[in-house]
Amino acid sequence: MSENRGISKSVLYLMSASAGFVVANNYYNQPLLNLIANDFDVSEAAVSNVPLFTQLGYAFGLLFIIPLGDKFPRKKMVMIDFIFIIIGLLAMAIAPSLPILIISGFIVGFSCVVPQVFVPMAAQLAKPENKGSAIGIVMSGLLIGILGSRFISGYVxxxxxxxxxxxxxxxxxxxxxxxxxxxxxxxxxxFKGTYKELMRSTWHYFKTESPVRLAALRGGLGFAGFSAFWTTLVFVMEDNFNYGSGVAGAFGLLGIGGALAATVIGKLSDRMNKNNLITLATVIMLLAWVIFEFSGNSIIGLVIGVLLVDMGLQSLHITNQNIIFSRNQNARNRINTIYMVGYFAGGALGTITGAYAWELFQWEGVASLGLFYTIIILIAHFSFKKTESA
Structure with a gap:
């Protein structure tokens, strides 16, 4: 199966499902934070280090592992990576203390980068006219995994x-x-060079590809707000509504509707102006955060906000990826590395700032933080969008 001859539906949906189940490993912890805090008798801020270090691990894995997809056979790389995923998850299951759990979470995050091998693989294997659609299908699986993981882990x-x-x-x-x-x-x-040359070329693409830098900034800020929301949702559920991890996790199911929109957005991004799609997606997220500002004691408001913030973020994410994968096609993994490192560095920023916003200002502080990140996306997009080809 070679580039531009297409990809079978069965393989595409296996990649989509695998992306979802693998990435879910990074997010099982969020609805479980209260349970973990009680088990180890630590504070909410201390237990927030579990998702923080998992996301940092993911960012480091993207930086040091994903570029290898341009140098080594992809399937072999995936098979080896899975071994480390399994070791990390087992270590989390048996962790005797919070520091061990945090370290194990970092290992899980570092190794669970397989979905970011699948996304450029789908782009490479698909016919040119179906590239956006193929990316959208794999991303839908990944996003459903992110959201469904919280529902599953909350109830388990x-x-x-x-x-x-x-x-x-x-x-x-x-x-x-x-x-x-x-x-x-x-x-x-x-790529036929050494690993050092591979990493040097990644840095070269970062310096020279302004559309990729802009996409990484937009994605990172969007995911920062998203992570702040999910890190603190379990706390607002318990403190404001007296609900447990199961209800907090169930909010993930609401977001699946937004994730399913990724397949539609993937098709649209093959035909529509990408700058306009990004503007629309950001405005949807902005509306979500305004609703969140007034929903600290309203389940209905939180439900509406979740639907909108997921739809906006996934639309932004898919359009960003279609833009970057249309450039430098022989360096897809390195280009994806730049984008996804920015994306998950933003997630780590949102996790830690969200935890402190909750401790200092409760839910209104978290909502204001998300609103702030989204406004910066709009400012950056309108300031620099002329540099990218839409």
Whole structure:
């Protein structure tokens, strides 16, 4: 199966499902934070280090692992990476203390970068006219994994304990490893230099590709607000509504509607002006954060806000990726590295600032923080969008 001959639906949907289940490992912890804090008898700020270091691990994995997709055969790379995912998840399941859990979370984040191999693979394998659609399908799986993970872990944690979630995740990764071993096509690399040259060329693309830098800034700020919301939702559910992890996790199901919009946006981004799509997506997120400002004691307001913020962020994300994958096609993994490092560095920023905004100003502080990040997206987009090809 080679570039531009297309990709079978079965392989595309396997990649989509795998992306979802793998990325979910990074987010199981969020609805479980109260349970973990109670188990280890630590504060909300201290337990927030678990998602923080998981996201930092993901950013480092994107930086140091994903560029290798331009140098080594992709399937072999995925198979090896899965071994480290399994080790990290098992370590989280048996962690005897919070520091060990934090370190294990970093390992999980560092190794769970497989979806960011699948996205450029889908772009490479798809026919040119179907590139946006293929990216959208894989991203829909990834985004449903992010959102569904919170629903699953919330209820598993509530009824079976937080450790059970990580034992189950370990078993799921073993199943996926076998399916991918049997079905995933191999793609040979384009880059023939050393690892040092590979990383140097990644830095070169960062310096010279202003559209990629702008996409990374937009994505990172959008994900910062998103992460601040999900890190603190479990706290507002307990403090303001007296609900447990199960209800907090159930909010993930609401966001799946927004994630499913990724397939539609993928198709639209093949035909419509991408700058206009990005503006629309950011305005939708802005509206979500305004609604959140007045929803600290309103479940209905939170529900509407979740639907809008997910739809806006996923639309922004898909359009960003279609822009960057249309450039430098022999360096897709390195280009994706630049974008996704910015994206998840933003997520780590949102996690830590969201935790402190909650401790200092409660829900209104979190909503104001998300609003601030989204306004910066609009300012940056209108200031620099002329530099990119839409």
């Amino acid at each position: 944690g509530e009824y079976f304990g937080w450790r059970a979630m990580y034992y189950g995740a370990t078993a799921m990764m073993l199943v996926l490893w076998l399916l991918l071993k049997l079905k995933l096509p191999e793609l040979q690399p384009d």
